[in-house]
Amino acid sequence: MALRFAAMGYHAFVLRYSTFMGGTFGFPDFQKEMEVNENCMHPTPMREIGKAILTIREHAEEWLVDVDKIAICGFSAGAHNCAMYSVYWDKPIIHEYFNGKPEMFKPAATILGYTLSDYLFMRSIPKSPIDQQLFEVSNLAFTGSKEPDEETLKEVSPVLHVSESTPPMFLWATSEDTLVPAQHTLRMAHALADKKIPYEVHIYEKGPHGLSLSAQATAQAKSQIYQDAARWIVEAEAWLEKRLALDLPELTQFELMEKDNKW
Incomplete structure (x- = not known):
């Protein structure tokens, strides 16, 4: 995914944030009692996005980064983490923790693929x-409890915390996703619309959860390739160009040729 964004001409940074399995693949043994791992619990994952943005800002001149045009992107649990950061970036839980000004943590845009946005809805389905x-x-991994209380579920449901400071969002999912239903994406779009936050949303008919690019570059089997869903990255590229457009001059072809000494 990072290579695909790099091919568009963007700097691409990959954040390896703290998770229960420590970055290893697979699932824990459901038959064994799991121990709470405080290192990966809320709010650590979204704070690690904030730390990453501070690091990028610190090296902005060296890495040639426009700090006013930092977008974040995530998928599934990573999308939930990006959604959480997008609604909490200017809250004390982020900026006071790092003892920094809120504007230091501001994302310019957010891309969410098959995100989980509403834990109350997730509990009810x-x-x-x-x-x-x-x-x-x-x-248990994220909150420390298999059955979190109502207050905790609300706190970790980003759809309930969208505000005027939430960045513009590009959202996509598939209607066949049974693990994280598309209603999560639609709920987020609705919350953004209520606050008049710019957004674009795509729900593709076919495809399961976890498609990534939905193309050979990221597929492990043919069952993860869907041409319709694969269009999301093209749509996202066009959306990013509107959000993060370069400040190019308005020149005619003649002026460009003259500028390049090609006339």
Whole structure:
């Protein structure tokens, strides 16, 4: 994914934020009692986005970064983390923790792929036994409890905290996603619309959860390739060009040729 954004001409940074499994693949043994890992619990993951942005700002001149045009992008749990940061970046839980001014943490735009945005909704939808187990262990990993209380679920539901300071968002998901239903994306779009935050949303008909680019570059099998869903990255590129456009002069072709001494 980083290479795809780099191919567009953007600097691409990959954040390896703290997770329960420590970055390893697979799932924990559902039959064994899980121990709470405080290193990956809320609010650590979104604070690590803030730390990453501070690091980029610190090296902005060296790395040739426009600090006013830093966008964040995530998928699934990573999208939830980006959504959380997008609604909390200017709150004390971020800037006071780092003892910095809120504007130091501001993202210019956010891209969310098949995001989880509403834990209250997620709790209420019917689930298969395996999905219910996954939801419970995810809750434990993120909040420290398999059944978090109402207040905690509201706190970690970014859709409930969208405000006038939330950055513009590009949202996409698939209607066939059963793990994180598309309603999460639609709920986020609705919350953005209520606050008049610019957004663009795409719900593709076909495709399961976790498609990434939905192309051969990221697929592990043909079942992860859907041409319609693969259009999201092209749409996102066009959207980013509107949000992060370069300040280019208005020159005619004649003026350009004269400027380049090609006349």
